[in-house]
Amino acid sequence: MSTVTDTKKAPAGERVADWADGRLGIYTLAKANMRKIFPDHWSFMLGEICLYSFLIIILTGVYLTMFFHPSMNEVEYVGPYVPLQGQLMSEAFNSTMHISFEVRGGLLIRQIHHWAALIFLAGMFVHMMRVFFTGAFRKPREINWLFGFLLFFLGMFTGFTGYSLPDDLLSGTGVRFMQGAILSVPVIGTYLSMFLFGGEFPGGDFVARFYSAHILLLPGIMLGLVVAHLILVFFHKHTQFEGPGRTNKNVVGMPLLPVYMAKAGGFFFLVFGVIAVISAIASINPIWALGPYRPDQVSTGAQPDWYMGFAEGLIRVMPGWEINLWGHTLVLGVMIPLAIFPAVLAAIAVYPFIESWITGDKREHHIAQRPRNAPTRTGFGVAWITAYMIMLVGGGNDLWATHFHLSLNSITWFVRIFFFVGPVIAFIVTKRICLGLQRRDKEKVLHGRESGIIKRLPHGEFVEIHQPLSQGELHRLTAHEQYAAAELPPAVDENGVERKIGRIEKLRVKLNKGYYADDNQVAKPTVEEYKEIQSGHGHH
Amino acid sequence: MKKLSARRRHPLAAVVVLLLALAATGGLYAAFAPAGTAKADETAQSLAIEEGKKLYSVGCASCHGTGGQGTTDGPSLVGVGSAAVDFQVGTGRMPAQQPGAQVPKKKVIYSQAEIDQLAAYVASLGAGPITPTESQYSPDGADIAKGGELFRTNCAQCHNFTGEGGALTYGKYAPSLEGVSPKHLFEAMQTGPQNMPSFPDSTMPEKEKKDIIAYVQAVNGDKADSPGGLSLGGLGPVSEGLFAWVFGLGALIAVAIWVAAHTAKAKKS
């Protein structure tokens, strides 16, 4: 690189960078990205919570693999925990006991691993909802939405396989449930079960098999998806909320170097720190209290981790339908929940494509919408969350029963009914709230902000003084789009020839009206309205 | 709809909404709260039978009949034994206060001497399990680990891994074992109060009951070790999930708000 004639040597850092650039082309990469702009909003950091908890899980997981024995060989416990001494257990359980009671800091790492997993999934859920309610999944981000959804979906199964590894009485019960669910699959269920468990349940293989899925297969795929997800975030540049100077054609914020390097880098440590403190003060999955798995033992309050609670709810409230025909059994009572579970999740995954078909909108969108300005979508989102949450309640019906002194059976019936009714109510109520908020925005634009100052007029009337908004604020509240609902073209075209309109197009137009018809949005204040009120009435 | 919208801002609107919400909540609770009829069972024997009989006719006879033969309001006490009386009255379950899916634990209103008299009287009505002596139920020297295994086979299905209790059908429940004395644990296993099945000595010998008592004392309640920190009620993934959402994600979002917030600007001078 540098020739002999060079009099001054470049500083060491620069020489290293030159070396790398000559091989990796890092300067071109840095040119585009070093001062990349990220907008500031707390809700844009939810994804970072997920990313960092994922990294924490990988770090702590690697540590745990050094002590964990993924084997189901029976051993007798001889460790320090008295209430289990002499008990028969699998090596998996035994080594988890060893990590918890004999490896210094092992318990802490186990708890960090598990708490971070719960937070990872919760973070993904909230992050996904943020993206949903602000319409940030619209073109060009649909693929990234799917990547994110896949991460959530795979995260649930990575979590489930990890939860099953210690082979304790609680997780074993969960695995038993899974095996029963697999058996319900028509035609091939028994074969699947035999192959997965290496024979009859529980056999001696599933811990080792789950282990390879939990530490290699699933996290490997997830890591790839995370990288792809991040590359796309960089490539698309982050969305931003409307505001003065913030348009669909720019992104306003602070540069990656130095501000976001410090903020995002610092946030990693903050997330790790918070999770470490939680793991210091709160116990999670105390397997010593649960005991080793035995297929003939069980405890009440047998639940999966929260992210499987939705599936658990479905399976709990389903009526026990079973059809026996021609020597075969169709186990609807298990199959139907097993099918609804991915279907409900898929509903949210494909939503971006449905919305873009209904609206016919093919443009790029980089503005994060305020949820109120998309009432129908917001309604759908809240309805979906309602269904999800009701099933989460169903998944814990026994604990709600004991803690609120209710009858288990009544809660089950409540969940059965409200799984269907709840989302409808939620949809209607949410849409009305959104329209109300739109109306309030309009009032605020036209009449100004309520100042809380009461003035008495000469003739004795009391009025509240409204303060006019700044232009930036006026712009922010009026910058959203005003939509025109789709109309079917006239049945006869200009030449008098009958037009053929497909049924699908008719459906699309109908749905489009549900999004954009006049009663589904509040007309934006116009400049004329504003001027008339501002000049005509004066401030009030 | 217009009218409703117009009245939304009426000063009393909030009050109306609140009342509606309260009525709805109350109504739902009333609809779903378990109802049923009181069921209970009782027993006793020997020495101060006379004293016990007096106490019995004042406190118990209205439901269990003057001779302990039982009525529609309470089961027969013939043959339930003194252990059942000692448990039911000693934990305050009897006398029952009001009908419900299950008679709950309450404040004990009889002294131990009175309970013994009642037990003696009920025991005299017919032979049944006898109130255990301390040497029978004391967990000293018992095998905790064996007790744990027995607990998971026989008890955990209703009372949870560490005896935190759990739900049964139609509003009934298996109570928490926290703070229950060894004697009452022993009596409950022996007599099977209310809907709990009994675990008589013929299928679960006295020594095994002691093991179970020792295990419950080792793992249940505040005195038990919880190396990882807060035990979160010992209820498993539901309370862990709630904790992760409220305190875990809650704390992280609070931190995120701080990270993303604009720094305070200097006032224009």
Place this chain on the structure above:
Amino acid sequence: MSSQEIPEENLPAGQDTAHGAVMVADDPFADPGLPPHKPRIQDIDERAARRSERAVAFMFTLSMLATVGFIASYVIFPVDKIVYIWPFGRVSALNFALGWTLGLALFFIGAGAVHWARTLMSDVEIADERHPIAADAETKAKVMSDFAAGAAESGMGRRKLIRNTMFGALSLVPLSGIVLLRDMGPLPEKKLRTTMWTKGLQLINMNTHEPLRPEDVAVGSLTFAMPEGLSEHDHHFQTEIAKAALMIVRIQPEDIKDKRELEWSHEGIVAFSKICTHVGCPISLYEQQTHHVLCPCHQSTFDLSDGARVIFGPAGHALPQLRIGVNDKGFLEALGDFDEPVGPSFWERG
């Protein structure tokens, strides 16, 4: 449905014109552009900036101290030391100390960095332009022609034999992988239909490991049993008990509503499979007054006084009953295997 079919006027109002430029000179709603940057106190007052600097350095120092604390805790606290700390309870001293020190060491690095960024790094907002993601027509044309040229040169279109055999080879080769999965487990055969129980096996009390006698089982009691000859130390114990576990209760014969149940009992002693017919949890929450037994996993409820039929919840059929009797030594024994598969339903169950 392609976008071309949608009339232009049905599309939402164009967005591009609504942004960026001021449309009407006196439009009160026009975008005023980025507000002017206002300085923070640290930008104009060097003393305030120094205070921030010290705060950041203080946090980094706290982090260092916490790491020292972590190492010290690791060395000082024995792994089995339990201490009472309000309100957390009797916790492991080591876990508590390590968690807090590690947490604080990490947290203060993060807090320091963020405080640094928030107070000392420039907070001037910068706007980055966005560019359309789709390529322009020229690029697209180039790609298309390159692709056409490449495809033509490969001869894929012309030499169909090559193409077809290649697809054939590629689609067959994954079969080897699938074939290799065959030995993951045995075929189901009749495995799910039979249990260890056969005629003459005594019922062994799971608590005492002694055979049960009828007089041991009192009305209102609950007992669990396994087949004679099975031991917890057996290699196949888990797999066998997963099917063979029994729940034994005694009901007054006149309270038994189901005729067959009474026939298969011994003087009111009934033996039911402990494995739920829903998805296989060990069901055993027996209410001795109602004779209901509830599954703790999914709340299927069975009535043991009526052939263990399902009265609530997701289970599809009754719990299988084991026919029992008494052998000549006076112990309870099985009179055969269950007459139907135990546990969850499956396709071949019938």
